[in-house]
Amino acid sequence: MATSFHVRSNSLPTKSHPFTSEVEETLSRLRSSQAASTIGHNINGLQDLHDCVDKILQLPLIQQALLQAGNRKLVDELLNGSLRILDTCSIAQNALLQSKESVQGLQSVLRRRKGDETELKSEIKKYLASRKAVKKTIHKALWNLKGMENKRSASINEERVSMLKEVEGVTFTIFESLLSLISGPRTGSMLGGFSLVSKLIRPKRTACEEDEKDINEFVKVDAALVDHKAIKSDNIFCLQNQLKELESSIQDLEEGLESLSRRLIKARVTLLNILNN
Template sequence: MACHTRSVSLPTRSHLFLQKAEEELIKLRACVGSSLTYEIMLDALKAVGCVYESINELLCMSSNQNGFSHMQHRRLVEQELEESVKLLDICCTSRDNLDTIKYHVQDLQMATRRGDLQASKSKLRGYRLIVKKANRDVKVQKLNKNEYPEGDSLAAVSFLLETREITISVLQSIFVYLAREIVSQKSSKWSLVSRLVEKRTIACKGDAACLRVNVEELENGVESLVRHLIQCRVSLLNICSL
């Protein structure tokens, strides 16, 4: 996604929020374009949250809210409000899928502790299926790409369009990362299970435990993102009620 340069004459405080959002978006594009690691995925979720926090501050400022009195501008806000429902649904579904994945990893961890290879294979198969479903749940959702004219009062709303698109990319990247994490790059799809069950080293036993913690942290990151989206939606509703 190309970086857009805007020329806006916002009040100083508003300009600071706008600048912060732009900086976080630049970080996000770098994260999505990088090799997928747990740290990068977590940083990306935090960066998305920071963007929405800045956007919400812009939406809440009375100077911006007054600029939405124009009928055309109000329609654009209403369109964005409609899209926010779709994005919120995608994020909630992703959060719930991560919760399910976490319990699959926990079951896998218990099976490998018992040294039960067949049960471990079954749990791993379930993990792979739910990760595949989670990725598909994100991909099948289609969001409209509304076009917004430049203007001081529409700066926050236009940012929502860019952030919406990159949020979907981040969610997709998370499940691509999780799909790769369970499989060894050089051997069969059961390689992790084989190492956990047959070698029984302390390091191998920690693999599933570490993955469970990572999934839980990613789930918490998406939950935090959901809260930011709800705040932005409330601000959009307040604008529509002016």
């Protein structure tokens, strides 16, 4: 689902401005790192990118370009796009929160169980049911993002604010990857093959290392629990470690998204203020 963006912004009136150069450099870095870096790294890159966007929106020449009558339709698209990005961010945050609560519930049972496998199996079923609900929500969101991607392409070459459209496109692409990571593979064995998700979570390794290490923490726990009848006391310790790693990964992603969300809101407010003044 990853999308390539080749938008040129030669018509941007502040092409030589340091803020503009900073956006171009960050966009280039994000495009080149999407297949090799962790999702957390790319979320941090989005934070930097939208910091730059807010700075660019403060520039008088950009504000003048946005206020030109001929650009009003495109500005409306940017506003709608920023709202969809915030909605997608919220979906990811809710999915992470729901996943974390399920992980913590399972951890609690594992810590206090005293040979009672009935409670453990019941909590595992709750976890898997929660994961199914999360995946359903994410798949719907990914479908909607795919539809918006097709709509975006029609006006991506519009003059003057084309860079802002490219920022929107790259942001959506990284959110697609994040949602895919949380969801995991849709079909086939959870440990078989390597989707975009598994390649995004860690740098590329040798083939023998990939089989064990290049599956992200969500998929590892899913695979460990999918046949919960096979869970015995001798592999409980391994499951506890996997849950601990997953909880840590979720925490990192939550913190990154919370910080990114604040920047997205700030840039949107700045854009609205420009139009309302």
